[in-house]
Amino acid sequence: MSDPTGNFSAGPPLTPKRGDAPRQQAGKQPGKPPRQPASKQRPPRKRGGVFGFLASFFVGGLYRFGVIAVLLALIVGGGGFYVLSAGLPSVDSLKDYRPPLESRIYASNFQLVAELADQHRIYVPYDRIPPLVAQAFISAEDQNFWVDPGIDPAAIIRAGVTDMMRLGSNRRPIGASTITQQVVKNMLLDNRITYARKIKEVILALRVSQAMSKQQILTLYLNEIYLGSNSYGVAAAAQTYFNKPLNQLNIAEAASLGAMPKAPSTYDPFRHPQQALDRRNWVIGRMLADGAISAADAKAAMAEPLLPHAGTQPLTVPNAGYFADAVQQDVAQRFGADDATQGGLIIRTSLNPQLQAAAQTAVRNGLQHYDHAYSGWHGLVGHIDDPDLAQRWQADLGKQATPAGMRHNWHLAVVLSVTPTAAKLGYTDNSAAAGTDTAVIGSIALAQTRWARPWVNGQPGPAPYEMSQVLHPGDFVMVSPGSKQATFNLEQIPNIQGSLICMDPRTGRILAMVGGWSHDISPFNRATQALRQPGSSVKPLVYLTAMEQNIQPDAPVLDAPFVQQMPDGTTYRPGNYEEDFQGPVPIYHALEQSLNLATLNLARTVGLDNIAKNFESFGIVNPMPPYYPSAIGAIDTTLWKMVTAYAALDEYGRQVTPSLIDSITDPDGKVLYQSNTVPACDNCSGGDPSQPPQLTYAGQQLADPASVFQDITMMKGVVLRGTGTPAVTGITQPVAGKTGTTNNFNDAWFIGFTPGVLTGCWIGFDKPQSLGKDQTGGNVCGPIWNEFMKVALADQPNLDFAVPDGVTLQATNGVTEAFKTGQAPGAQSSGSLLAGSPPAAVTTPASSNGAAVAGQPNPPVQAPAVDKQLGGLY
Numbered sequence: 001m002s003d004p005t006g007n008f009s010a011g012p013p014l015t016p017k018r019g020d021a022p023r024q025q026a027g028k029q030p031g032k033p034p035r036q037p038a039s040k041q042r043p044p045r046k047r048g049g050v051f052g053f054l055a056s057f058f059v060g061g062l063y064r065f066g067v068i069a070v071l072l073a074l075i076v077g078g079g080g081f082y083v084l085s086a087g088l089p090s091v092d093s094l095k096d097y098r099p100p101l102e103s104r105i106y107a108s109n110f111q112l113v114a115e116l117a118d119q120h121r122i123y124v125p126y127d128r129i130p131p132l133v134a135q136a137f138i139s140a141e142d143q144n145f146w147v148d149p150g151i152d153p154a155a156i157i158r159a160g161v162t163d164m165m166r167l168g169s170n171r172r173p174i175g176a177s178t179i180t181q182q183v184v185k186n187m188l189l190d191n192r193i194t195y196a197r198k199i200k201e202v203i204l205a206l207r208v209s210q211a212m213s214k215q216q217i218l219t220l221y222l223n224e225i226y227l228g229s230n231s232y233g234v235a236a237a238a239q240t241y242f243n244k245p246l247n248q249l250n251i252a253e254a255a256s257l258g259a260m261p262k263a264p265s266t267y268d269p270f271r272h273p274q275q276a277l278d279r280r281n282w283v284i285g286r287m288l289a290d291g292a293i294s295a296a297d298a299k300a301a302m303a304e305p306l307l308p309h310a311g312t313q314p315l316t317v318p319n320a321g322y323f324a325d326a327v328q329q330d331v332a333q334r335f336g337a338d339d340a341t342q343g344g345l346i347i348r349t350s351l352n353p354q355l356q357a358a359a360q361t362a363v364r365n366g367l368q369h370y371d372h373a374y375s376g377w378h379g380l381v382g383h384i385d386d387p388d389l390a391q392r393w394q395a396d397l398g399k400q401a402t403p404a405g406m407r408h409n410w411h412l413a414v415v416l417s418v419t420p421t422a423a424k425l426g427y428t429d430n431s432a433a434a435g436t437d438t439a440v441i442g443s444i445a446l447a448q449t450r451w452a453r454p455w456v457n458g459q460p461g462p463a464p465y466e467m468s469q470v471l472h473p474g475d476f477v478m479v480s481p482g483s484k485q486a487t488f489n490l491e492q493i494p495n496i497q498g499s500l501i502c503m504d505p506r507t508g509r510i511l512a513m514v515g516g517w518s519h520d521i522s523p524f525n526r527a528t529q530a531l532r533q534p535g536s537s538v539k540p541l542v543y544l545t546a547m548e549q550n551i552q553p554d555a556p557v558l559d560a561p562f563v564q565q566m567p568d569g570t571t572y573r574p575g576n577y578e579e580d581f582q583g584p585v586p587i588y589h590a591l592e593q594s595l596n597l598a599t600l601n602l603a604r605t606v607g608l609d610n611i612a613k614n615f616e617s618f619g620i621v622n623p624m625p626p627y628y629p630s631a632i633g634a635i636d637t638t639l640w641k642m643v644t645a646y647a648a649l650d651e652y653g654r655q656v657t658p659s660l661i662d663s664i665t666d667p668d669g670k671v672l673y674q675s676n677t678v679p680a681c682d683n684c685s686g687g688d689p690s691q692p693p694q695l696t697y698a699g700q701q702l703a704d705p706a707s708v709f710q711d712i713t714m715m716k717g718v719v720l721r722g723t724g725t726p727a728v729t730g731i732t733q734p735v736a737g738k739t740g741t742t743n744n745f746n747d748a749w750f751i752g753f754t755p756g757v758l759t760g761c762w763i764g765f766d767k768p769q770s771l772g773k774d775q776t777g778g779n780v781c782g783p784i785w786n787e788f789m790k791v792a793l794a795d796q797p798n799l800d801f802a803v804p805d806g807v808t809l810q811a812t813n814g815v816t817e818a819f820k821t822g823q824a825p826g827a828q829s830s831g832s833l834l835a836g837s838p839p840a841a842v843t844t845p846a847s848s849n850g851a852a853v854a855g856q857p858n859p860p861v862q863a864p865a866v867d868k869q870l871g872g873l874y
Helices: 049-086 131-141 153-165 179-187 195-211 214-224 234-242 251-258 273-289 295-303 321-335 337-342 353-374 389-399 535-548 587-592 596-606 608-617 628-632 639-650 705-721 777-792
Strands: 103-106 112-116 346-349 411-418 422-429 438-445 475-481 488-491 497-503 510-514 556-559 583-586 661-665 671-674 736-741 747-753 758-764 807-812 815-820
Touching: 103 321, 103 337, 112 321, 131 179, 131 214, 131 251, 131 273, 179 195, 179 214, 214 234, 234 251, 251 273, 251 295, 273 295, 321 337, 321 346, 321 510, 321 661, 353 497, 353 510, 353 758, 353 777, 389 411, 389 422, 422 475, 438 488, 497 639, 497 777, 535 587, 535 596, 535 608, 535 628, 535 639, 535 705, 535 736, 535 747, 535 777, 556 587, 556 596, 583 587, 587 596, 587 705, 596 608, 596 628, 608 628, 639 705, 639 747, 639 758, 705 736, 705 807, 705 815, 736 777, 747 777, 758 777
Parallel strands: 103 346
Antiparallel strands: 103 112, 346 661, 411 422, 411 475, 422 438, 475 488, 497 510, 497 758, 556 583, 661 671, 736 747, 747 758, 807 815
C-alpha cells in the first residue's frame, strides 16, 4: 500500500478470502499452477535406485571429509604454529644489537699495524648509509621492503608451489626471503634449509617487522650481510672491492655490492668477473624499473668497467706480524679472546715502524749471510717440463704458486736456458710501476752462484763449476735485481732462524720485534716462545752476585779445571771454549773472555743459592736448577726474558716490565687500559724551575746500583776487548753487552745496551743443531746487532753510563774499572784465589818464572778431556 507521496507504508497482512482467486506470486511465471498446501501435495518422487543412493552418499561423504579436513588443518596448523613459535628466540636482542667489530692495532706513530678480526666488518649507522647503496639492495632483494609486513605472501605461495612440485628431486627449496627474513636468518636462526626453519623465519620476520622500524631493520641488514672475501657489511665490502669509503661509491659500484647477497662466491668480481658483471647490470635494470635512477644513469652505469679500482688491504706496518700476534695475546689475556677480535678496540702500541723495518732487514741479512756461507743450495721452488717453454714461459710461471716469505725485491722466475757459465731467466713484473704483467728477462752469471753449493752425501759440496749443477731449464727459482741492468742474483729462503727485540730500557716499551724469517711461513715467535739455552749470556748475573758480595772487579779468580759430582752420580768436568785454562785472572778478564772455568770457580765462591736469587729475581728462569751448569747457561729461557733481565742491568738494578701496549680504548672512546710507562716527576710541582725535572720510573730495586754499575763496566770491556767486539764495529756510543754460545754451537746470542736503547739477538735452527765450528754469538749475532743498532742509535745522544754515588772509575792493569767506596785497585790481589774449594788434584798454572801472577792472565795451558754437554761456551 502506498501513501500519497508514492512511498510504501506498512500495513496489515493481506489474507486472501475464501473463494478468491490466489494472487500470482512475484517471480512466478504466469499460468503456472500455484503450489498446493502440504496436505494436498503429491508424495515425493523416489530417486533413481541404487545409483541415487550412491550419489547421495558420495556427496555427503565429501562434505563431511571436507569439514573434518578443515578442522584437522586448523588443529594441526595451530599446534604446529604453537610448537614452532614456542622455542623461537626473542627479537628484543636485535634492538640492542652491537655487531662484532674488528679491533685495530696502531704503532706509536698511529700507523695501522694489524686488524684483529675473524670477520672484516666496518659498522655504519643508518644516517651514514648512502640512499643509493640502500636502494641497490632493496631493488635486488626486496622491492616491497618499505611496505611489506616483513614477508611477501605472494612470493611465499609461489615458492611453496614450486617446492611442492620438486619434492623427491633432491633439489634445494627456492627462496622467497625479504630483507627482514634475511636479517632473521642471519642473526636469529641457523642456515639449515628445512621447511620447519622457513616457517620459523616467517614467524620471526612478522614479529621483527612489528617490533622494529624499517630503518632499524635495513641498518642491521646492510651491516650484517656477507658479501664475499671475508667482508661483512657494505662498508667493509666497499673497501675490499673498490678501496673506497661507502659514501664515494657510484651507481655501478653500489649495484655490484647489491648483486652479491644472492651468491657471494658466484658473483665474486675477482674470480667470476663475467657473472658478476651480468648480475650487476641486472641490478642496475631493477633500480631503473623502480624509478631509483634515470635511463641515462642506468646506461652510463652499465658501460662502466666492473672494477675500476681493485681493492687493496689497508696500508699497514710491513713485517710486523710477530709483534701483532704478541699484542693480540696480551689483549686476549686482559679482556678475553672475543673482545680482542670482536670488541672494536683501539690498541695503541710502542712499535716504532722505522726500527721494525731496520730490525727485519738486519735479521734477514744476517740469516742470508749465514745461509750462503754454510747451507748450500736448497732454493728450488718447482720445475716444469714444457717443450714450448720459450713461448709459454709466462703462462707456465703464472701457474706456479709464489712462495711465502720472499723479500720485497725478490721475484719468482723461471729458468729459460742454461750455458756452462750463465743462465737466462724471466719473471713477470705486475707492480704498479711496471704496468700490467711486464715480462722481464735477465741472466745470472756462474760467479754469482758460487755460494749455491750442490749437496753431496747429505752435505753441501764444493762450489759449482758449471751452471747445470745448480739450474736447469724449467726450474722455478727466486731472484733479486743484480748490480747491472738485466742481471739477477739467485736467492733462497734460509733454513736457519733468528729473533730480535729492541726495548726502551727506561720504560720497558718494546720498539721492535722480529720472531723469525717470515711470519707468513711460520707464525711461531722465536723472540717470545722459543725456549733455548742462553749459554754465556747469563754470566753477567753471576758476576753481579760477586760484586754484591763486595768482591772487586780486579780480584783474581782461578781459571783452572773444575770438577763437580752431579746428583745422579756422574762427574761434571766442563772446559773453556779454547779447551785450555789461564790460571788466576782478574774477574773482569774472565767475563770479557767468557771463561767457563773461572766463572764456575767464582760461582762456587759466591754460592749457587745467591746466584739463583739473581737469576730468579731478574726473570731469567724460575726456579733456577740448583746445579753448577746453570751458572754458565745450561737452562731454558727466551729472548724476551733475557732482554728483560738486561733491562734491569741497564737501569742499575731497577726492575723493568716489558710492555707492548700503551693504551686500549673501546669503540666509544673509554680508556680500558693505560700502561704504567710514564715516569713520575718528583720536582715538577713546586720545585725549583731552574733545575731539570727529576723523573722516577716504577720498578722494584733488584740489586744495589753500585754493584750493577761495576757489572756494566765489566760488560763494556766485553765489547771493547772481549768476545763481543764484532757487535760494536763503527759504533761510537758506549755499549755494554755479552755474547752467548751454547755447546756444539747450537745457539748464538748477543745482548747489548746503551743508556737509552737495549737490543737482544738470537740465531739458531728450530730443531737444535750445530751452526758450525766457531759460529759464536759474537760472530753470528754480533753483526746483526751492529747493523740494527746503527739505525737505532742514529738519533740518540752520545752518553756514557752515569757513575752512581759511592763509586769511582779507576785504572787497574791499564783497564778502567769501577770501585766502590773502600775498594782500590789491587787491594784484593793477594790472599786466597777466588776458587772456592777446588779439588786437591788441581794444579795452579805458573807464569814463566814459576809463580802465579795475580791480576794478569797466564799463558794458556792445555786442559784435560772435558765434558761439553752442559753449559755455555763463549
